[in-house]
Amino acid sequence: MTRADLTRRLSGKPGLFRLTSIAITxxxxxxxxxxxxxxxxVVTFLTRGTHDFVIPSLTLANYARLLDPSFSRILWDSVWLxxxxxxxxxxxxxxxxxxxxxxxxxxxxxxxxxVIIPFWTNSLIRTYAIVILLKSGGIISMICQWLGFxxxxxxxxxxxxxxxxxxxxxxxxxxxxxLYASLEKLDHRLxxxxxxxxxxxxxxxxxxxxxxVAPGIVAGSMLVFLPSLGAFYIPEILGGARTMFIGNFIxxxxxxxxxxxxxxxxxxxLTLLLGLLILAYTFTVRRADGHHKPETEGGAL
Amino acid sequence: MMRILGRIWLxxxxxxxxxxxxxxxxxxxNDARYSTSWKGFTLRWYELxxxxxxxxxxxxxxxxxxxxxxxxxxxxxxxxxxxxxxxRFPGRKILHGTLYVLTVSPEIVMGISxxxxxxxxxxxxxxxxxxxxxxxxxxxxxxxxxxxxLAEFDESLMEAARDLGASEWQAFRMVMLPMISPAxxxxxxxxxxxxxxxxxxSFFVTGPTFEVLPLRIYSMVRLGVKPDINALSAIxxxxxxxxxxxxxxxxxxxxxxN
Numbered sequence: 001m002t003r004a005d006l007t008r009r010l011s012g013k014p015g016l017f018r019l020t021s022i023a024i025t026x027x028x029x030x031x032x033x034x035x036x037x038x039x040x041x042v043v044t045f046l047t048r049g050t051h052d053f054v055i056p057s058l059t060l061a062n063y064a065r066l067l068d069p070s071f072s073r074i075l076w077d078s079v080w081l082x083x084x085x086x087x088x089x090x091x092x093x094x095x096x097x098x099x100x101x102x103x104x105x106x107x108x109x110x111x112x113x114x115v116i117i118p119f120w121t122n123s124l125i126r127t128y129a130i131v132i133l134l135k136s137g138g139i140i141s142m143i144c145q146w147l148g149f150x151x152x153x154x155x156x157x158x159x160x161x162x163x164x165x166x167x168x169x170x171x172x173x174x175x176x177x178x179l180y181a182s183l184e185k186l187d188h189r190l191x192x193x194x195x196x197x198x199x200x201x202x203x204x205x206x207x208x209x210x211x212x213v214a215p216g217i218v219a220g221s222m223l224v225f226l227p228s229l230g231a232f233y234i235p236e237i238l239g240g241a242r243t244m245f246i247g248n249f250i251x252x253x254x255x256x257x258x259x260x261x262x263x264x265x266x267x268x269x270l271t272l273l274l275g276l277l278i279l280a281y282t283f284t285v286r287r288a289d290g291h292h293k294p295e296t297e298g299g300a301l
Numbered sequence: 302m303m304r305i306l307g308r309i310w311l312x313x314x315x316x317x318x319x320x321x322x323x324x325x326x327x328x329x330x331n332d333a334r335y336s337t338s339w340k341g342f343t344l345r346w347y348e349l350x351x352x353x354x355x356x357x358x359x360x361x362x363x364x365x366x367x368x369x370x371x372x373x374x375x376x377x378x379x380x381x382x383x384x385x386x387x388x389r390f391p392g393r394k395i396l397h398g399t400l401y402v403l404t405v406s407p408e409i410v411m412g413i414s415x416x417x418x419x420x421x422x423x424x425x426x427x428x429x430x431x432x433x434x435x436x437x438x439x440x441x442x443x444x445x446x447x448x449x450x451l452a453e454f455d456e457s458l459m460e461a462a463r464d465l466g467a468s469e470w471q472a473f474r475m476v477m478l479p480m481i482s483p484a485x486x487x488x489x490x491x492x493x494x495x496x497x498x499x500x501x502x503s504f505f506v507t508g509p510t511f512e513v514l515p516l517r518i519y520s521m522v523r524l525g526v527k528p529d530i531n532a533l534s535a536i537x538x539x540x541x542x543x544x545x546x547x548x549x550x551x552x553x554x555x556x557x558x559n
Contacts, residue, residue, distance in 0.1 A: 015468075015469045016469075016470070017468065017469040017470035017473065018388055018469050021380045021383055021384055021388070022384050022388060022390055024377065024380055025377060025380050025381045025384050025396065026392065026396065028377055028436075028437070028440070029381075029396065029399055029400075029437075029440075032415070032418075032433055032434075032436075032437045033399060033403060033411075033437055034399060035418065036411075036414035036415050036417065036418035037410075037411075037414050039414060039417055039418055039421070040410070040413065040414040040417065043417060053417075053420070092314060092317075093314075095307065095310050096310060096311060096314045098307075099307045099308070099310060099311040100311070102307075109549075109553070111311075113545070113546075113549055114315060114318075114319075115318075116545055116549070117541060117542055117545050118318045118319070118322070120494060120498075120541050120544070120545055121322065121537070121538055121541045122497075122498050122515065122518070122537050122541070123498070123500070124500055124515060124518050124519055124522055125322070125325075125518065125533075125534045125537050125538065126321070126322065127522070128325070128522045128530060128534060129321035129322045129324070129325045129534070130321055131522075131525075131526060132321065132324055132325055132328065132526060132531075133320075133321045133324065135526060139320075139321075139324060169317070169318075169321065172314075172317075172318065173318070222405060223405075226405065226407050227407060227408070229407065230407040230408060230409035230410070230501065231409075231500075231501065232409070232501075233500060233519060233522075236523065237522055237523060247409050247501075250409055250413060251409070251504075254413055254416065254505065260417060263413060264413065264417075267407075267409065267410045267413055267414075270407050270409070270410060271406070271407070271410055274405065274406060274407065278402075278405065
């Protein structure tokens with residue numbers, strides 16, 4: 001029992017304000033967050049109806065339908081491309097965030113500001129900017145012509161490559177910010193200690209730096225990987241008709257095919273991936289806490 | 302050597318982040334409909350936007366939804382933060398867990414679950430469903446922002462107020478709220494931006510009669526490259542830069558005050 005509880009007990013009043021606060025919060029979250037998500041789970045076990053969207057006969061068929069090769073191809077494509085984009089963000093973002101964290105205290109806020117601006121810029125517009133970059137006669141095409149690789153304008157749009165570039169470009173700030181947050185807090189005395197004890201830079205990185213910044217790496221990967229699976233506009237605008245992500249699949253089930261149970265089941269797959277990543281995150285935070293003093297999660301937003 | 306390489310990497314990544322968007326800004330002043338080469342300076346694409354009635358309507362719709370949902374989300378977020386931080390009650394852990402999961406859960410999942418919920422409830426898709434959805438989207442972010450501030454808040458101040466005879470509401474209103482007001486403002490701004498930017502949830506929960514800006518942009522961008530989209534992108538980018546700068550200056554001012 002905290003001291004606040006004790007005071008409340010002594011004052012003997014249940015507290016109208018306290019009760020209403022709890023009631024309003026619980027009501028809103030219960031009604032508009034928990035209930036719809038529970039409904040989503042329920043719908044995955046129902047059958048698709050012809051007149052109504054669903055008819056109440058329980059089945060596992062929707063999950064079985066997801067085993068169809070056409071869906072597993074979409075799943076594979078999107079997981080693979082999102083994963084590649086996440087790894088690319090990490091490889092580009094890590095040295096970048098490390099350089100930011102190492103800058104002098106005077107320029108640091110400005111460097112951070114320059115990452116926050118694209119972070120807040122509308123992602124549709126940033127996706128559109130990539131269209132301008134990659135289209136036939138665009139910047140990349142012009143550079144290729146100028147360097148003499150090709151004679152005619154070339155288009156890099158509409159394919160896996162464009163989607164990959166789009167994911168990397170759109171989500172890079174989401175990787176950099178948590179990485180920067182954990183690299184900033186890194187205690188450099190620990191690195192010096194490791195060096196003094198004779199560890200090379202690779203060993204220091206592997207045994208000291210990496211475990212300490214692991215929460216930032218996992219948090220950043222989560223913020224890149226999950227949204228990129230669901231963001232249907234990136235494959236739609238950059239990939240053309242050839243690439244389809246889970247997000248596009250879910251969208252089509254709800255808006256075109258009107259097949260709620262199938263779309264809902266696909267979104268459960270997405271949620272399961274999220275669960276796995278949250279587990280990985282809590283695991284790495286616990287491990288990092290074991291190495292170092294505890295810290296609170298998030299905060300980079 | 303490593304230092305120079307690091308510098309090159311740093312500025313290379315900044316170039317990667319900024320060049321595409323700056324190219325769009327430059328093209329928005331280019332007096333050519335199809336060509337990518339420079340044909341002279343013009344403002345006519347901006348004029349075209351100014352006469353685009355559906356676009357202007359969608360901007361107004363977005364602003365009203367963002368203002369209303371941000372206010373509601375901040376109000377609920379403060380209450381939620383208060384519940385988690387100050388009160389002990391059954392289900393508190395569930396509440397905290399729900400908020401945390403909502404911040405990371407994919408937006409598309411929230412979008413479709415709310416879509417089904419609204420249809421089952423018989424709620425007409427439009428401004429009301431959008432406000433409810435955006436409030437639910439922003440609430441956890443507002444709550445987390447306030448929670449971070451509450452972590453630094455000295456609980457004994459509230460106890461002192463209570464000992465002096467203030468009710469819980471009075472103590473909150475006169476002691477806690479003024480001290481957490483920067484976080485409340487930050488939470489509101491965050492919620493406002495989330496609502497203005499959201500494509501995925503709005504896509505599912507809005508009706509055909511009520512269009513918001515991101516969806517308008519979405520339908521424009523899907524049709525391919527056009528000079529008026531360049532102009533629109535340039536404006537949106539400019540507004541973002543101004544807002545981020547304003548929030549940042551405000552933040553440093555508050556920090557200095559403390």
